[in-house]
Amino acid sequence: ATGNYDIVVIGHSQFEKIPLSDARKAEFIRKQIDELEMQLESMDNSESRLTVKQLESKKKQLKTKLSNLLDAPKRDDVVTFEELGADSLMVDEAHNFKNLMTVTKMHNIAGISTTESQKASDLFMKCQYLDEITGARGVTFATGTPISNSMTELYTMQRYLQQNTLERNGLANFDSWAATFGETVTAIELAPEGTGYRTKTRFARFFNLPELMAMFKECADIQTADMLKLPVPALVGGKPTNIQLKPSEIQKQMVAELGERADKIRNKMVKPYEDNMLKITNDGRKLALDQRLIDPDLPDDPDSKVNICVGKIFEIWEQTMPQRSAQLVFCDLSTPKAGVFNVYDDMKAKLIERGIPETEIAFIHEANTDARKTELFGKVRSGAVRVLMGSTAKMGAGTNVQKRLIALHHLDVPWRPSDIEQREGRILRQGNENKEVYVFRYVTEGTFDAYSWQLIENKQKFIGQIMTSKSPARSCDDMDEAALSYAEVKALAAGNPLIKEKMDLDVQLTRLKTLKAAHDSQRYELENKIAIGFPAEIRKCKEQIENATVDAATVKEHSVVDADGKDVFCIQLEKKVYYEKEPAGKALLGLLGLALNSEKPVPIGYFKGMELQIQHLPFGNEYHARLAGSGTYSTQLGADVLGNLTRLSNLANGIEPSIEKTRNMQIQLEQQLASAEEEVKRPFPQATELTEKSKRLAVLEGLLNMNDKDIVTDTEPEQQCQTDNRQRGQEER
Numbered sequence: 001a002t003g004n005y006d007i008v009v010i011g012h013s014q015f016e017k018i019p020l021s022d023a024r025k026a027e028f029i030r031k032q033i034d035e036l037e038m039q040l041e042s043m044d045n046s047e048s049r050l051t052v053k054q055l056e057s058k059k060k061q062l063k064t065k066l067s068n069l070l071d072a073p074k075r076d077d078v079v080t081f082e083e084l085g086a087d088s089l090m091v092d093e094a095h096n097f098k099n100l101m102t103v104t105k106m107h108n109i110a111g112i113s114t115t116e117s118q119k120a121s122d123l124f125m126k127c128q129y130l131d132e133i134t135g136a137r138g139v140t141f142a143t144g145t146p147i148s149n150s151m152t153e154l155y156t157m158q159r160y161l162q163q164n165t166l167e168r169n170g171l172a173n174f175d176s177w178a179a180t181f182g183e184t185v186t187a188i189e190l191a192p193e194g195t196g197y198r199t200k201t202r203f204a205r206f207f208n209l210p211e212l213m214a215m216f217k218e219c220a221d222i223q224t225a226d227m228l229k230l231p232v233p234a235l236v237g238g239k240p241t242n243i244q245l246k247p248s249e250i251q252k253q254m255v256a257e258l259g260e261r262a263d264k265i266r267n268k269m270v271k272p273y274e275d276n277m278l279k280i281t282n283d284g285r286k287l288a289l290d291q292r293l294i295d296p297d298l299p300d301d302p303d304s305k306v307n308i309c310v311g312k313i314f315e316i317w318e319q320t321m322p323q324r325s326a327q328l329v330f331c332d333l334s335t336p337k338a339g340v341f342n343v344y345d346d347m348k349a350k351l352i353e354r355g356i357p358e359t360e361i362a363f364i365h366e367a368n369t370d371a372r373k374t375e376l377f378g379k380v381r382s383g384a385v386r387v388l389m390g391s392t393a394k395m396g397a398g399t400n401v402q403k404r405l406i407a408l409h410h411l412d413v414p415w416r417p418s419d420i421e422q423r424e425g426r427i428l429r430q431g432n433e434n435k436e437v438y439v440f441r442y443v444t445e446g447t448f449d450a451y452s453w454q455l456i457e458n459k460q461k462f463i464g465q466i467m468t469s470k471s472p473a474r475s476c477d478d479m480d481e482a483a484l485s486y487a488e489v490k491a492l493a494a495g496n497p498l499i500k501e502k503m504d505l506d507v508q509l510t511r512l513k514t515l516k517a518a519h520d521s522q523r524y525e526l527e528n529k530i531a532i533g534f535p536a537e538i539r540k541c542k543e544q545i546e547n548a549t550v551d552a553a554t555v556k557e558h559s560v561v562d563a564d565g566k567d568v569f570c571i572q573l574e575k576k577v578y579y580e581k582e583p584a585g586k587a588l589l590g591l592l593g594l595a596l597n598s599e600k601p602v603p604i605g606y607f608k609g610m611e612l613q614i615q616h617l618p619f620g621n622e623y624h625a626r627l628a629g630s631g632t633y634s635t636q637l638g639a640d641v642l643g644n645l646t647r648l649s650n651l652a653n654g655i656e657p658s659i660e661k662t663r664n665m666q667i668q669l670e671q672q673l674a675s676a677e678e679e680v681k682r683p684f685p686q687a688t689e690l691t692e693k694s695k696r697l698a699v700l701e702g703l704l705n706m707n708d709k710d711i712v713t714d715t716e717p718e719q720q721c722q723t724d725n726r727q728r729g730q731e732e733r
Contacts, residue, residue, distance in 0.1 A: 016119045021080045028125050029066045035103040094141035097123050100156050104174040127160050136164050145418045161219040182206050232428045233437045240439040247446045248301040250291050258284055288447035289333050289412050296341040305442040309409055310350045316407050324383030325406035330423050332391045333412045336365050364390030377401050396422035402429040407438040413452040502700045512690045519684045526680045534673040541666035547631030552656035554629055558609030573605040585641035592623050601626055608652040
């Protein structure tokens with residue numbers, strides 16, 4: 001407010017301490033109360049009483065907050081955000097502000113916060129203020145993960161950056177947005193304390209994606225790694241190395257038991273809090289990592305993931321001894337805990353036993369303060385620590401240790417694609433001295449591993465499809481899911497080869513549908529060009545040729561050549577005719593001021609039989625000269641007295657040569673129109689493949705969802721049908 005700063009750089013925590021005026025805060029709270037009242041009025045008797053109570057409770061809290069704000073004793077006056085004079089706000093790591101309160105009748109929705117984070121609501125109010133004073137052009141967000149897990153996160157981003165657009169389209173209310181773009185289902189999830197389970201509503205599918213992304217791209221400039229081509233190390237072999245391991249007999253037996261547990265859940269033989277699909281999924285993931293996580297008394301399988309990974313780490317440690325290269329090991333499922341069997345301590349003991357000094361192995365969990373983290377990261381960069389183990393949450397974003405990294409090991413599979421991105425972003429990063437690096441994925445066959453990797457890849461493909469310039473498919477499944485379905489568990493437990501075929505088909509169909517969407521988009525574009533674009537451009541060319549032919553004749557008629565064959569100079573400015581270039585050039589510069597306050601071109605004389613006009617373009621502060629006859633021809637003017645006259649002569653003499661260029665352009669456009677008319681008739685080349693694979697996938701899904709009681713045997717068809725009818729009647733009742 002008192003200095004003349006262009007840019008002020010400030011931390012998130014300090015930014016929150018710059019207050020908005022009390023009047024603006026009160027107005028914001030009143031608006032939230034109004035939104036809640038509208039929601040309550042729109043609810044009918046069929047709505048959950050719990051939802052009504054929650055909305056009423058929230059309304060009461062907001063009213064208390066408003067009265068506290070208005071009745072607060074007079075405090076010292078400090079400079080408010082509005083008084084600072086800031087007219088632009090740039091927020092880095094903007095995903096930290098996702099917890100913005102949303103007023104909705106739907107509660108417990110993944111990715112949508114119904115409680116308010118202080119820093120998020122503070123930023124939202126400041127964004128709204130800047131939108132008012134700048135016409136919605138004052139806020140810039142930067143983030144690497146605008147969508148980390150669920151598409152609902154897009155709504156929050158749109159509220160910050162596109163509130164006016166959402167209101168204009170009737171989508172400012174979350175329930176309207178959700179009804180337009182999504183479909184919800186209710187599923188079971190792990191409770192926060194990790195000992196029980198609870199139900200949670202999440203989005204199962206998203207629709208109308210091209211429209212959603214077209215709206216989002218009005219405010220988003222999406223740049224992906226493959227578009228930026230940053231100088232990062234290459235992967236050995238061009239892709240992550242999959243190390244496939246055979247399951248032990250105990251693991252095979254336990255996977256089969258998971259199938260039996262799934263049967264009991266399917267037949268409602270157990271209560272959801274005793275056993276459920278999420279619990280089975282978690283046990284399946286632990287089993288794939290190490291059987292001792294299910295029961296510590298089970299034997300240590302020499303071919304388990306842990307033992308093979310230890311061997312690989314030691315081998316690379318030995319090979320890179322001269323360079324003192326470092327390695328990262330990611331494992332989210334079994335973190336270090338005193339007195340309990342865990343993978344971290346087991347691996348550390350085995351690595352020390354093989355000969356790696358204990359000082360060269362570290363756990364990220366040991367660095368529990370910022371100072372210790374900084375010290376640990378320094379040791380990894382210097383090569384003092386050569387094996388660093390951690391979880392995605394603790395060793396993901398902000399871990400800058402890439403200098404000597406040669407290998408990264410994925411011991412388990414995280415659920416979110418952004419977690420994979422964060423993990424691999426530690427090594428595939430600028431500033432790594434190694435030109436080529438390894439990324440290892442350890443997969444135990446016949447367990448949940450392969451399928452979990454397939455799921456995460458499909459999720460990542462979906463995010464990749466959203467976060468690119470390509471046209472997305474019309475609908476897609478949401479990514480926020482933490483349990484496998486009954487059919488998937490059964491197929492994995494039985495070692496069913498159909499599940500592998502289904503996984504492959506899912507990937508192929510995603511690719512084909514994206515290609516089909518791109519083909520359709522291109523066809524609509526061509527149809528538009530055939531109907532409007534090309535005919536309009538061809539007409540324009542014909543007009544230009546006609547006008548230029550007339551104007552070229554005018555220039556020729558008013559051109560005088562001396563005895564040496566040189567052009568005789570003559571120009572009329574205002575009412576005076578000039579035959580000398582220098583005074584004419586000075587006079588022309590003197591007349592430029594006439595155009596300064598005029599939006600339209602200003603006539604100032606004649607040159608070569610054509611009217612001479614000047615125009616000022618405020619953007620770039622440029623002056624242009626125009627020759628107007630049947631057509632109009634323009635050139636930029638400079639500060640050079642004689643140079644401007646040369647430009648005018650070139651402009652007039654260039655009219656005749658331009659006729660041939662325009663004629664060639666017309667021929668090209670006519671050829672393009674003919675090609676487009678042919679192209680638009682061509683069907684989608686992989687249409688047959690898409691149809692066949694879609695049918696096959698539908699068949700596979702049917703087969704994988706069948707169980708014994710659904711199959712009618714040939715020996716007792718009548719009895720089986722009666723049983724089915726009885727079951728159907730019970731279900732209907």
